[in-house]
Amino acid sequence: SQELEQSPQSLIVQEGKNLTINCTSSKTLYGLYWYKQKYGEGLIFLMMLQKGGEEKSHEKITAKLDEKKQQSSLHITASQPSHAGIYLCGAEKGNQFYFGTGTSLTVIP
């Protein structure tokens, strides 16, 4: 069973619009990672969050981890076609690492 639930499953936005992707866990997260994947390719590391309430930004992408450390959101401001891809959240559990099901983002020029 998936331990990380992502929503929405897919998203189609007009270029320039803002969007948010959510990642929810039933258990406390001790490190939450966000990755981006182009179709059929490897994953590109975006950000890692560890502390409750932590927020990090890189260019137009902001990720937050809530105070209870069970939910994270990824927000993209003024989306561009280069933001298109699959966004995956991931977390560690013991010596294993598991991912959410992914959110497919399409940005229409």
Added chain:
Amino acid sequence: ETGVTQSPTHLIKTRGQQVTLRCSSQSGHNTVSWYQQALGQGPQFIFQYYREEENGRGNFPPRFSGLQFPNYSSELNVNALELDDSALYLCASSLDGGGTDTQYFGPGTRLTVL
């Protein structure tokens, strides 16, 4: 500094055959993890190797096995291939085993089992 590389890029095998996939970790990294990603799914953790020892394993049968070499490169071996083994296989390297250490991924090997 070289990134994570994988070979081959694509591979076609028939059911029952065996396959070996290879991964070279990023310079300075001693931990390699392997993942299987079926179409439309998130990657599933297969196992992790830290300094040549298996350091964690996901819910995969024993016919999925691995090796890590002294230079920290790694192989994933799959015996008795099944149709459901068709997937993108990703390897990722990190600086040290365990903890909240960032993984860097290779481009993947696309395996098709006919």
